[in-house]
Amino acid sequence: MIRLIGYFFGIGAVLFILVAGAVAWYVERMSEGLPDYQVLAKYEPPVTTRFHASDGQLMAEYATQRRLFLPIQAIPDLVKNAFLSAEDKNFYTHPGIDIEGVGRAVMVLAKGGRMQGASTITQQVAKNFLLTNERTLDRKFKEAILSLRIEQAYSKDKILELYLNEIYLGMGSYGIAAAALAYFDKSVTELSVAEAAYLAALPKAPENYNPFRDYDRALDRRNWVIAQMAANGVITADQAETAKETPIDVNPRPSGTYLASSEYFTEDVRREIVQRYGSKSLYEGGLSVRTTLDPTLQQEARAALQNGLIEYDQQRGYRGPVDTLDIGSDWGAELGKVGALSDVPEWQLAVVLESGSDQVSVGLQPPRTVSGSLSSEREIGTIALSDMKWALRLNTKDRKGSVRAADDVLSRGDVVYVEKKAEGEGYRLRQPPKVQGAMVVMEPETGRVRAMVGGFSYAQSEFNRASQAYRQPGSSFKPFVYSAALDNGYTPASVIMDGPISLPDGNGGYWEPSNYGGGFAGPSTLRLGIEKSRNLMTVRLAKDMGMDLVAQYAERFGIYDHLKPYLPMALGAGETTVLRMVTAYSVIANGGRSIEPSLIDRVQDRYGRTIYKHDQRFCADCNSREYDGQSEPQLVDERDQVLDPMTAYQITSMMEGVVQRGTATRVRELGVPIAGKTGTTNDEKDVWFVGFTPDLVTGVYLGYDNPTPMGRGATGGGMAAPVFIDFMKEALKGKKPVDFKVPEGMELIAVNRKTGMRASGSGSDVIMEAFKPGTGPADSYEVIGEDEVAGTGFGGTGQVSQQAEQAITQGAGGLF
Secondary structure: OHHHHHHHHHHHHHHHHHHHHHHHHHHHHHHOOOOOHHHHHHOOOOEOEEEEOOOOOEEEEEOOOEOOOOOHHHOOHHHHHHHHHHHOOOOOOOOOOOHHHHHHHHHHHHOOOOOOOOOOHHHHHHHHHHOOOOOOHHHHHHHHHHHHHHHHHOOHHHHHHHHHHHOEOOOOEEOHHHHHHHHHOOOHHHOOHHHHHHHHOOOOOHHHHOOOOOHHHHHHHHHHHHHHHHHOOOOOHHHHHHHHOOOOOOOOOOOOEOOOOOHHHHHHHHHHHHHHHOHHHHHHEOOEEEEOOOHHHHHHHHHHHHHHHHHHHHHOOEOOOOEEOOOOOOHHHHHOOOOOOOOOOOEEEEEEEEEOOOEEEEEEOOOEOOOOOEOOOOEEEEEEHHHOHHHHEEEOOOOEEEOOOHHHOOOOOEEEEEEEOOOOOOEEEEOOOOOEEEEEEEOOOOOEEEEEEOOOOOOOOOOOOOOOOOEOOHHHHHHHHHHHHHOOOOOOOOEEEEOOOOEEOOOOOEEOOOOOOOOOOEEEEHHHHHHOOOHHHHHHHHHHHOHHHHHHHHHHOOOOOOOOOOHHHHHOOOOEOHHHHHHHHHHHHOOOEOOOOEOEEEEEOOOOOEEEEOOOOEOOOOOOOOOOOOOOOOOEOOOOEOOOHHHHHHHHHHHHHHHHHOOOHHHHHHOOOOEEEEEEOHHHOEEEEEEEEOOEEEEEEEEOOOOOOOOOOOOHHHHHHHHHHHHHHHHOOOOOOOOOOOOOOOEEEEEEOOOOOEOOOOOOOEEEEEEOOOOOOOOOOOEEOHHHHOOOOOOOOOOOOHHHHHHHHHOOOOOO
């Protein structure tokens, strides 16, 4: 008997050794070629890049996976406990695997069943980061081995941090921070018990618990998590009961651009980030980009430009409906298929239901629910004849001319844009303008772009006319011709002949420029030349200096990269952008310092380290630990001096005259010191106004994308300046007017603004003109270019001829 027992014991020992050996061999084999778990220490997941406005408002997010990485210390206990209750309540006590759960899974598999989960959070980290999702016994053993090793190498908090930032939770979101925003538009610190429990219900199968597809199933799963939280003691019974009674109120956060009206600005920032750091950094690098955008100024710029474009467009009449529908039993469903301008929220699409002589009944496009489906609500409104008067002028392909009744304009089934009236009931008829434009607002001291609008609507056209459209600036370029002159010996009181000029065109013919409106004024000061925007004077001035010098200055200001030294270029015949023009005017406004225009203040990487900063000035004493009576620290500015500060003030003063007495007198209504210049190109294809106060430069451009005459009388002063005025009225609200600073050493001498001669007493023609030290009004009357107009009645030196005086007084202005 003893021998028999010994026999069986021996067999058992051998079997044990064989099984143990087999297990050891299997474990050894499974351990071979396992991924290096130490890479988790250098884990850098794809993280969302975020753009913020200068005041911190979120502008846009870019990501291949919507994820915001949060350190474990930043994750609230409520959120951590919700996930632990749902996924692994023993996480902080087990060695990395759930022995009982693994055994149960193996038994099910041995009986021919499907491989079960039974994964701890550590195992899920091992699987998600290092293994595949295949359901095999080999993968399960590898997962267990890696989990044990991970537990030995990392703290529990580190493992939980990796898990909570990596898991996919649906709605395109990875990690709890992105999911909180995606589902509830909240940060994790703002989540309620019910919301945290719902997120914790998602890791197993996010799509199965989508409340829009299967609300009851999502609710049951969430309530189960709440019950587990109560059972584990992380919330009270009362909290659990309240949370269970709370509906799942998902409020999806929109993706893409968030800050209204900033689409053009945002897209230019996106392109710059890609250019600097590449697409991978943009979509996976977790960059934090602080832009220069001022949201308030941006909204005001958008409104001013849109209103200006609409006003011009409506003067040209009604061009027809957006679309035409066959109205059936449900007009809302058909109308919902028509795409609207998403970035013009004030407007709605509507379909004409009934049309009479005095008013039109329209059905408004139904809104979409948070799930993206079309709302079942149907709203009807009216457009009175008085709210569509501009459309009584028809300009369609089939009909031209004026009509009197509303039903002559709109018919049943027409799809149009409408805008709800601010006062009273009803809607106004609208149409997206064909004419386009752009506006840029900049701080002259820094080059920071505070607002940028690249067209009427980004949804209508993504082409940014502020930074991408190269158009002729016309007379708005003239200040740089005059700046070159003032920097090289001329004064604002220098006199140039405003008379006919004929120059060989290089092709056997002659180029004979003219002033806007024709005519000429005879001998005139530089000041009058720019105030009245005289083409003939500008050409003669450029010819006297030499176009090589003008081209050099234009390139120094950054208006052009390579300006051909041809005289027509002095009249703004070269092509440039609004952004470049505003930058060049900013150089004048800041006293002649070069600036680099910037849409970005700072870029930080995912760890908060600054990798780019626009402001390159430095301050050696700004970080002093204590105050010991030392003087105020100074910022060291090493930027190039593009223009003499005194020249900058002279041209600024002359452009103040443009506003006070010249082609932009309507800008005077702002009632603050403003300098600026109008611009209109040949055939009125482009109109400009660029103006500035001491701390804000604004440029406006209007024109068709396919250069087309905008009609006789369309000028920078008549079209672009009003847009500038509308914007500046809002931008200057609450701000104290500031005068332009006169540089130290500059002399102010009373002169006659027409003759440039020293004056005494007072009168409408007497002004205080700015002169550099060693210069002043001429002692004798000298006219530059008088020999080129001999025989015209504008000759003579030493005095102003009677004909010239009369011409100066009555002569036509220049190109506006």
